[in-house]
Amino acid sequence: MKKLDIFKKLRTSGLRPTKQRVEIAKFLFDREKTFHFTVESLEKHLTKKTNFKFALATIYNTVHAFKKAGHLNAVDVRGKKTYFDTNITNHHHFYDDETSELIDIDASEVVIQKIPRAPNGKKIKNIEVFINLKN
Amino acid sequence: MKKLDIFKKLRTSGLRPTKQRVEIAKFLFDREKTFHFTVESLEKHLTKKTNFKFALATIYNTVHAFKKAGHLNAVDVRGKKTYFDTNITNHHHFYDDETSELIDIDASEVVIQKIPRAPNGKKIKNIEVFINLKN
DNA sequence: TTTCTAGTTTATAATAATTCTAAAGTAAAA
DNA sequence: TTTTACTTTAGAATTATTATAAACTAGAAA
Numbered sequence: 001m002k003k004l005d006i007f008k009k010l011r012t013s014g015l016r017p018t019k020q021r022v023e024i025a026k027f028l029f030d031r032e033k034t035f036h037f038t039v040e041s042l043e044k045h046l047t048k049k050t051n052f053k054f055a056l057a058t059i060y061n062t063v064h065a066f067k068k069a070g071h072l073n074a075v076d077v078r079g080k081k082t083y084f085d086t087n088i089t090n091h092h093h094f095y096d097d098e099t100s101e102l103i104d105i106d107a108s109e110v111v112i113q114k115i116p117r118a119p120n121g122k123k124i125k126n127i128e129v130f131i132n133l134k135n
Numbered sequence: 136m137k138k139l140d141i142f143k144k145l146r147t148s149g150l151r152p153t154k155q156r157v158e159i160a161k162f163l164f165d166r167e168k169t170f171h172f173t174v175e176s177l178e179k180h181l182t183k184k185t186n187f188k189f190a191l192a193t194i195y196n197t198v199h200a201f202k203k204a205g206h207l208n209a210v211d212v213r214g215k216k217t218y219f220d221t222n223i224t225n226h227h228h229f230y231d232d233e234t235s236e237l238i239d240i241d242a243s244e245v246v247i248q249k250i251p252r253a254p255n256g257k258k259i260k261n262i263e264v265f266i267n268l269k270n
Numbered sequence: 271t272t273t274c275t276a277g278t279t280t281a282t283a284a285t286a287a288t289t290c291t292a293a294a295g296t297a298a299a300a
Numbered sequence: 301t302t303t304t305a306c307t308t309t310a311g312a313a314t315t316a317t318t319a320t321a322a323a324c325t326a327g328a329a330a
Contacts (some may be wrong), residue, residue, distance in 0.1 A: 114246035125269040
């Protein structure tokens with residue numbers, strides 16, 4: 001991902017490119033494979049990688065701005081922490097309860113043959129499939 | 136649901152039938168349709184319906200014992216609170232983000248034609264489908 | 271029955287994740 | 301440059317949940 005694209009992510013999220021935000025955006029978006037994180041894990045990675053300090057509030061704010069702009073997705077997983085996903089394409093997840101690990105499943109790997117129609121005046125926004133794992 | 140069944144739910148959860156627990160079990164299981172609740176909403180319903188007082192800790196403990204015994208399911212939903220479901224059969228959900236409302240979908244209403252196989256040494260425990268709604 | 275014991279309820283404290291706040295700092299417009 | 305509006309930050313506040321310990325109670329034992 002080019003440097004310009006990082007700035008574009010920030011700009012389209014309504015965020016000025018400050019030092020912290022640029023590092024967060026680089027860390028999240030400058031990679032081949034998508035990945036999953038919590039605010040806590042992101043903070044650890046960032047401080048380790050950059051030697052700067054990141055207030056948790058800054059990370060929360062930035063991540064939420066990215067989510068609002070559609071550059072990140074939140075994933076609903078059992079437990080207290082919120083997981084985020086840099087994969088914003090329509091896709092699904094394996095979830096391993098024992099390790100709390102999420103694994104992406106490409107949308108093409110899941111074919112749904114039949115679903116009920118949405119209730120009274122509602123429309124279907126999207127479909128999420130969770131395949132829970134055990135050993 | 137017969138009174139005996141309420142006591143059976145408690146017994147099979149390893150819980151003595153105390154006043155509070157009997158009321159909780161009656162409220163949860165003595166109904167035609169399954170329903171969804173949080174600990175907070177359950178507390179409100181119980182105090183309104185019975186005029187007793189229920190410490191939150193009692194509700195947490197009881198609900199978790201029911202879950203552990205398989206009489207309740209936890210549902211992963213966006214947001215901080217944990218939702219529970221008295222429907223313990225294999226099934227799916229509509230979720231309405233705007234109203235935070237969950238609606239059951241019978242397992243037979245969803246047919247999945249293709250899923251990927253589980254990763255390295257893992258097995259599939261179950262599959263949950265969430266159909267997110269919009270207006 | 272009454273007594274005793276282990277399990278229970280309760281209020282409150284502790285914890286954990288997240289959000290808020292207000293002061294000090296910084297990017298970018300003027 | 302100077303100014304202004306937006307940011308970062310540390311720490312306080314909030315929210316959901318879990319832990320604690322003292323008072324209470326169901327059910328076994330006498």
